[in-house]
Amino acid sequence: MTAALSCENLVKRYGDKTVVDHVGFRIDPGEAYGLLGPNGAGKTTTISMIVGLLRPDAGSVRVNGIDVAEDPVAAKRLVGYVPQEIALYPELSARENLRYFGRLYGIPRRRLTERIEEVLEAVGLTERGDDKVQTYSGGMKRRTNIGVALLHEPKLLILDEPTVGVDPQSRAAILDNVERLVGDGMSLLYTSHYMEEVERVCTRVGIIDKGRVVADGTKRELVSELGGTDTVELVLDGDVEAAAEKLRVVEGVTEAVVTGQSSVRLLAVGGRHLLPGLLAAVSGVAQVTAVEVIEPDLEAAFLHLTGSTLRD
Amino acid sequence: MASKLGPLAVIVGHELRSRLRDGTALLVAFVAPVVLATLFGVALGGDEAPLRTTIGVVDDDGGDFPASVQREAMETEELREVLEFRQFPDEAVAQDALDAGEIGAAIVFPAGFSDSVSAGEGGQVSVLESVDAPYAGAIARSLVDQISALVEARTLAVKASLEAGVPADEVKLFVEANGAEGPALRISGDTVAAAEVDMTVHYGAGMAVMFAFFVAGTSARSLLTERQLGTLDRLRAAPIPLWTALAGKATVGFVLALVSMCVTWASSVAIFGTEWGDPVAVFLLLLGHVFAATMLVLLVASRARTDAQVDGFVMAVSFVFALLGGSIVPVYNLPDFLQTATLITPNGWVSTGLGALAEAGAGVSAVATPVMVLFGIGIAAGVPAFLRFARGRFA
Secondary structure, eight states: OOOSEEEEEEEEEETTEEEEEEEEEEEOTTOEEEEEOOTTSSHHHHHHHHTTSSOOSEEEEEETTEETTTOHHHHHHTEEEEOSSOOSOTTSBHHHHHHHHHHHTTOOHHHHHHHHHHHHHHTTOTTTTTSBGGGSOHHHHHHHHHHHHHTTOOSEEEEESTTTTOOHHHHHHHHHHHHHHHHTTOEEEEEESOHHHHHHHOSEEEEEETTEEEEEEEHHHHHHTTTTEEEEEEEEEEOHHHHHHHHHTSTTEEEEEEEETTEEEEEEETHHHHHHHHHHHHTTTEEEEEEEEEOOOHHHHHHHHHSSOTTO | OHHHHHHHHHHHHHHHHHHHHHTHHHIIIIIHHHHHHHHHHHHHOTTSOOOOEEEEEEESSOSHHHHHHHHHHHHSHHHHHHEEEEEESSHHHHHHHHHTTSOSEEEEEOTTHHHHHHTTOOOOOEEEEOTTOHHHHHHHHHHHHHHHHHHHHHHHHHHHHHHTTOOGGGHHHHHHHTTOOOSOOOOOHHHHHHHTOOHHHHHHHHHHHHHHHHHHHHHHHHHHHHHHHTHHHHHHHSSSOTHHHHHHHHHHHHHHHHHHHHHHHHHHHHHHOOOOSOHHHHHHHHHHHHHHHHHHHHHHHTTOSSHHHHHHHHHHHHHHHHHHTTSSSOGGGSOHHHHHHGGGSHHHHHHHHHHHHTSTTOOGGGGHHHHHHHHHHHHHHHHHHHHHHHTTOOO
């Protein structure tokens, strides 16, 4: 089966710095793939190479079997790209923005008129379609931003952090839309800071850190790598940094990161049974005021694989 | 081809509508050029009577040559109307008169000049100029250029004759009998006219040439604005050739700058009756300049990170080129090394072209070299700009 998207050994360097280091993954037709990584991990650079904004220093990208380097126009025709930032003309209405980009994609005039109405309906902006984009709320702009990428009915939709700065209502609407599109058979590449979004929308996840894909699989596969490891959230009163140092060396603890002014997150094998040892370890530097033991999840898998939390 | 030009037409249409909506298209293409042409027409006199000037003559030679030059100049209709000669006993007195503004320039014939030229040994005539009288300086230089050309031809003819065995005491008569011009110099009014390109044309065209950079620069600015809006990434991610976005913007800048220059030209002709020369040749010059200016601003803008930076770069290039290229100060007022630098600027080549067109009967062939150089500058600047854009290093 031809992959909707396959990336092989993608490399991008800026001077001595390698920001994308032999990244490779594949997305099957109709599959929703999430690319998870902290800021600066190389997600947007990877996407920029996939959509033809940047030339890779090495490696290849194929969309539906078409090499982006060899036939960029044909490959791009199959991709709907939603950039991280709002990319619209603020002095134009949503309808005018859609018409301009639709014409650039070569959609015939009559079909374009129909598609504009369908897309506005899909993103819930039929009523406000003639208002200038600069009068929209952040959520409405985000929805229009996605709408532009759907106009030409792409085979592969690429969403780069589509819910940043969006109110909960718009966020829910965006996720509903994305789920519906995937349900209709569209392939999806989705990056986000929000683990729960990726868990909800994507069937497979790649974890990218420092320019490398460190793990790739279904949520179940990634979590199973943790074995019997639990996440333990501790709320402390005292010297949190010193407490984290002490907790890190307790037997059974694999990771300990400070997540707030008074909180530490641990990965610990059999976390439940380690609690007395954890409490004893911090005595003298801090007092534990609350404890929560969480069953293994994608967040824990991420911490395990990268040694950091997603929002570091 | 149609599939490639389709997206280009969409981008051009979108860009033009944006410019019409915000009013900049009308301002730069029509309002500003008419205002410019009117200002320079009113300030510099348009079709009023030409300036009159006095050129001093220091005749240390006393031979046929100085007399011949003055006699021929006064017999030339165009010069008789604008020029008179005044004699000075020596260079120092002429310099004093020049400094006092009594004369516009002076020509100094050294002792023995006529004999030296007749014997085929060459000779040099010098010109005293004042920055306060560029017009007189240009006429004096033009006269001296013609004298120099004649002296060179004469020297060559004498040398060739001597080498061919003509006796030294017969060589003067021999070369004159065989066609070399003697002291009876013929001054060409047409050639002198090249030096006196109407001041309105010079400054009007100079300003239009400089303004073309600003107009074309708005295209480069628009590219950077699109980058800041994020829409440039959408254009680059669309299924269209990568050069389309840059070409679309450049086309609009090019067209608006060309319209702007043509409107300046048409206004100065229609309102003040000035003559820029053969219309086809003038249009080709303007076309070449606008192409070069558009590509140059794209090249400098390819180093910019923000639209404000583009404005700064374009302004710097426009003013430096305008100064070096004679758009602000006439080229002959610049120091010698800067006069050479003139020809690295499109402005300098437009001035050269317009100067050539001031000669009676000059047509397209007179501007062939300037036009080719202008297109050459455009190509040399445009290729790296497009390559940078295609590689994603620009905007």
